Amino acid sequence: MKPDRKSWLEKLLRWGFGLLLIYASWEKILDPLDFARAVENYRVIGHSLSIYTAAFLPMLEFLTGLLLLAGIWKDAASAVNACLMAVFLILVAQAATRGLDIECGCFGSDESQTIGPLKLAENILYALLSFVLWRLIRSRSAGWAGRL
């Protein structure tokens, strides 16, 4: 891929994920206890850990989104973004496999999208794109731009 196109793709993905993370975190920051309940519904972590997750995870999403949008600490922000998307994918996949009939909670309490094949496909797409973004930024900062 040409360096120019890579640069545009990186910007597009960065802004896309930046906006997505900020949007996703907003409701959760405003109503963390509601988010704690959504986390607990996944039945992966107990009540205590879900409280901590609800207290800090939305803020991590928000700050990562801001960094991606602003283009500051891109390497760290894209790595955290990729980790977040991978974790979300694992959570949704395990819930779908176990047949849990729960709301996703991905965008706070307003969203009523339940766990299912569509949600799983969406999360696979996010995880793949976040990995591409991380590789793009990593390759540019490491100076081997032509390899991807």
Place this chain on the structure above:
Amino acid sequence: MKTFRRILLLCLFTLAAGLAVNRINPRGIPWRLLVLTWTPGLKPVERISAEDAYVQMMDGMTCFMDVRDEKAFEIDHISGARHMPFLLLSRHPGSLDSLDRDRAYILYDFDAGSRIPAMALNLMKTRGFRNVSVLSDGFAGWLERGFPREFGEAL
């Protein structure tokens, strides 16, 4: 290495901002709840079965306290229960001062396994309440046995 350092700093910012925002936000998670949640293994608490609690209720000896949020309480709750959401309790423990410390209180959440009533109990004990226990089967167990419930807002 630089990236790793930045990730670490981002996590530290997240911790600081998370604590600050939850403190400012009226619907945020209060630090007391975080501290109580951190307590690895709460002290063993007094538990009471639904049957014994029902007997005490009939004798008029005890006051039920519902620690769930407003929405859950409005749907239904144990007849005569007082609404004391844990979020409010952990933010303003002083709200307990209006209660009679010599009375018996039974705290409950919906699920039997919930730690919230135990955390509320520990908070009440630190404020001088001696006769407090947790409904061991939760509100779910109460409903299963067909014991009385009522609907509507807190008085």
